[in-house]
Amino acid sequence: MVEGNDGDDGKGASSQPKDLPFPSSLCHLCAAPPRYVTTDKGNVFIQCPVLKRYPPQPVRSCEAFTPMSG
Numbered sequence: 140m141v142e143g144n145d146g147d148d149g150k151g152a153s154s155q156p157k158d159l160p161f162p163s164s165l166c167h168l169c170a171a172p173p174r175y176v177t178t179d180k181g182n183v184f185i186q187c188p189v190l191k192r193y194p195p196q197p198v199r200s201c202e203a204f205t206p207m208s209g
């Protein structure tokens with residue numbers, strides 16, 4: 140089994156960017172964890188690895204939400 144690729148294809152995806160999009164979004168508090176995808180134009184979208192899509196933001200409630208520990 141080949142290790143080293145955990146699904147991050149490097150296309151602008153990252154951990155939390157400096158300026159969070161939709162600061163009130165529940166996703167920022169979620170252990171999913173959400174992926175932050177930055178477009179060439181600098182727009183940041185939140186991709187959910189649980190729902191496998193970009194949920195409409197800001198997410199205010201989510202049945203798949205799991206609080207971050209710590």
Ligand code: SF4
Nearest residue numbers: 166169171187201203
């Ligand atoms: S599970 Fe829900 S709250 Fe968590 S990242 Fe996905 S859409 Fe956001």
